[in-house]
Amino acid sequence: MRKTDNWKFILKIFLKKFSRSFYWLLLVVIVTDILYTVGITVIPAYAAKIVVQPESSIVIVLTTVAILSLLIYGAHIIGIYFQGKIAQLTFDFRFDYVPIFSKRIFSWPQKNIDSVEGKMIIDQAYESIYNGANVGIGAVIDQTILVLRYSLQIISLLVLMGLLSIWPAIVVFSFNIFGYLIQSLGNRWYANHKNAQNRITSYQEYFSRTLMDRENGKDIRLFGMVPLFHDYQKKLAKRLVNWEGRYSAVLAVVNILQQLFNLAGVMFTLLFLISEKGLTTANCIFFLTAIQLMNTNFGSLRKAYTSASKNLTFVPNFRKFMNAASDLPAEHKQNVVGGFKQLSLNHVFLKLDNNDILKEINLSINKGDHLIIVGENGAGKSSLIKVLSGLYRPTTGSAKLNGLALKSVSPKSLQEHVAVQFQDDVLLHFTIAENISCTDLKRTDYQKVTEALRKVQLLQFVNSLPNGIETYVGNELSENGVLLSGGQKQRLLFARVLYKQADLTILDEPTAALDPISERNFYQLIQSELAKKTVIFVTHRLGSFIKKGKIAVMSKGKIIAMGTHDDLLVNCELYRKMWQAQRSLYRVGD
Numbered sequence: 369m370r371k372t373d374n375w376k377f378i379l380k381i382f383l384k385k386f387s388r389s390f391y392w393l394l395l396v397v398i399v400t401d402i403l404y405t406v407g408i409t410v411i412p413a414y415a416a417k418i419v420v421q422p423e424s425s426i427v428i429v430l431t432t433v434a435i436l437s438l439l440i441y442g443a444h445i446i447g448i449y450f451q452g453k454i455a456q457l458t459f460d461f462r463f464d465y466v467p468i469f470s471k472r473i474f475s476w477p478q479k480n481i482d483s484v485e486g487k488m489i490i491d492q493a494y495e496s497i498y499n500g501a502n503v504g505i506g507a508v509i510d511q512t513i514l515v516l517r518y519s520l521q522i523i524s525l526l527v528l529m530g531l532l533s534i535w536p537a538i539v540v541f542s543f544n545i546f547g548y549l550i551q552s553l554g555n556r557w558y559a560n561h562k563n564a565q566n567r568i569t570s571y572q573e574y575f576s577r578t579l580m581d582r583e584n585g586k587d588i589r590l591f592g593m594v595p596l597f598h599d600y601q602k603k604l605a606k607r608l609v610n611w612e613g614r615y616s617a618v619l620a621v622v623n624i625l626q627q628l629f630n631l632a633g634v635m636f637t638l639l640f641l642i643s644e645k646g647l648t649t650a651n652c653i654f655f656l657t658a659i660q661l662m663n664t665n666f667g668s669l670r671k672a673y674t675s676a677s678k679n680l681t682f683v684p685n686f687r688k689f690m691n692a693a694s695d696l697p698a699e700h701k702q703n704v705v706g707g708f709k710q711l712s713l714n715h716v717f718l719k720l721d722n723n724d725i726l727k728e729i730n731l732s733i734n735k736g737d738h739l740i741i742v743g744e745n746g747a748g749k750s751s752l753i754k755v756l757s758g759l760y761r762p763t764t765g766s767a768k769l770n771g772l773a774l775k776s777v778s779p780k781s782l783q784e785h786v787a788v789q790f791q792d793d794v795l796l797h798f799t800i801a802e803n804i805s806c807t808d809l810k811r812t813d814y815q816k817v818t819e820a821l822r823k824v825q826l827l828q829f830v831n832s833l834p835n836g837i838e839t840y841v842g843n844e845l846s847e848n849g850v851l852l853s854g855g856q857k858q859r860l861l862f863a864r865v866l867y868k869q870a871d872l873t874i875l876d877e878p879t880a881a882l883d884p885i886s887e888r889n890f891y892q893l894i895q896s897e898l899a900k901k902t903v904i905f906v907t908h909r910l911g912s913f914i915k916k917g918k919i920a921v922m923s924k925g926k927i928i929a930m931g932t933h934d935d936l937l938v939n940c941e942l943y944r945k946m947w948q949a950q951r952s953l954y955r956v957g958d
């Protein structure tokens with residue numbers, strides 16, 4: 369990606385953001401800057417009149433100096449106030465990105481979100497916007513505005529100096545240009561080495577995040593893993609400190625050379641002033657003030673420019689995020705499924721990170737079917753569920769819902785007809801009712817929520833809470849929130865499924881955390897509440913329930929057998945082994 373493209377990209381974002389008032393603010397700030405620059409170089413020279421020309425009227429000179437100073441400093445104060453307003457505008461831009469970010473992330477194929485590459489892109493894009501006021505894309509704009517302001521101040525000084533004598537202006541300007549060239553070498557070093565630094569900081573953030581996250585605390589504490597973490601962190605810190613050391617050395621060289629050039633500029637001008645015998649004291653004072661100010665302005669300009677260039681290195685990450693392939697555009701996802709009739713996979717293969725996860729899957733689920741999927745750990749059951757629920761698109765082969773390509777069905781229609789419960793689902797720290805209805809309280813059917821809670825045997829517990837179904841889950845958004853046990857969470861998630869009453873319900877190990885009584889209640893609910901619905905159900909528990917449906921056995925990414933429990937006991941060795949192993953666990957005395 370070219371640097372100019374990065375600038376163009378940022379400019380486009382901000383031009384859209386800034387209204388006319390922004391340009392007025394900027395104009396006022398620039399005018400006050402120039403007034404200030406001119407004022408503080410001219411006023412001391414004018415005041416010197418009293419010293420060198422005692423015959424001039426002290427009253428007039430002093431009054432003029434006082435009035436000019438008041439005007440100049442007044443304008444300067446107004447300028448500072450408006451700078452604050454500009455900073456507010458450029459800071460506020462990041463909050464426009466909350467909806468843009470989430471919308472884009474959720475329009476990505478799930479496969480990309482789960483991948484390492486996807487994680488990096490999201491993290492880095494996030495960093496470019498939200499890493500603080502002086503970092504990232506916002507900082508590029510802030511610093512570019514500074515570059516513009518300092519440049520105009522320098523130009524006004526050059527014009528002022530040039531009106532008296534062109535040579536000091538040319539000399540100081542040229543030396544500062546050398547200073548700038550040296551600075552750009554330092555900038556180039558930073559751009560070339562930024563990725564190495566990024567990588568170390570991103571690893572380090574993992575450790576800080578994990579150590580600071582209280583939810584991770586249990587095992588780290590119980591297994592005494594803190595030293596292991598600190599060890600890793602120390603090594604990374606060392607690498608980071610080394611990196612910073614090298615960068616400081618580069619900066620020091622740049623700084624020293626720049627100071628030398630500045631000094632040379634001042635010396636040359638002094639020589640010039642000495643050689644110009646006719647120069648008045650007032651002009652002499654003017655030149656010396658102007659040169660000092662110009663050097664300071666050049667220094668600030670270089671600093672702002674360096675900062676803008678440094679922060680520009682964030683832009684490619686952000687652009688990568690904005691340009692990342694999203695799912696099919698909405699216009700290709702207009703198909704609506706009336707009611708559920710059939711879900712079918714034909715010759716489906718799924719590759720994730722270049723690994724073959726699913727191989728040659730052929731499956732057809734018809735209205736009213738109850739399909740149970742069993743298999744070893746890592747066989748591909750959850751991945752298959754992700755294909756069936758439309759989260760993963762097959763790498764080859766087709767997935768169809770009611771004869772329509774699953775990828776072309778509108779998300780809204782899919783959401784209406786399909787309910788899914790994954791083994792790693794998390795409850796949001798919203799109210800219990802919102803977690804079940806998946807919408808705000810105004811649109812929630814309280815009676816249906818109560819009914820679902822009663823069915824999963826949580827109603828009594830929820831009613832005993834201070835705010836009933838309006839109690840918050842967890843304590844991130846409310847101090848009165850309730851902390852739920854693993855089994856309670858799983859029952860609440862199942863209440864969500866019952867509330868929805870979707871045509872097709874997909875459940876991925878929904879009983880793993882349930883006690884035996886709750887588990888039995890769960891099977892009964894499937895048979896009573898979802899009897900007429902279509903259900904796909906992944907489980908490791910080969911209980912009595914399994915004898916009632918059609919079973920698919922998975923191994924190493926394939927469906928190796930399909931049939932009833934009795935068929936499979938005879939025809940599928942893996943199934944027979946799993947059944948016998950589980951039975952042996954529950955036989956008294958074994």
Ligand SMILES: Nc1ncnc2c1ncn2[C@@H]1O[C@H](COP(=O)(O)OP(=O)(O)OP(=O)(O)O)[C@@H](O)[C@H]1O
Pocket residue numbers: 482483720721723725743744745746747748749750751752
């Ligand atoms: N996003 C991913 N990227 C790469 N590989 C993945 C991804 N998700 C899963 N896998 C791999 O796919 C294989 C199947 O995983 P999957 O979760 O589908 O198995 P499973 O049958 O549900 O296992 P379990 O019974 O343990 O829940 C595993 O080897 C896993 O490492």
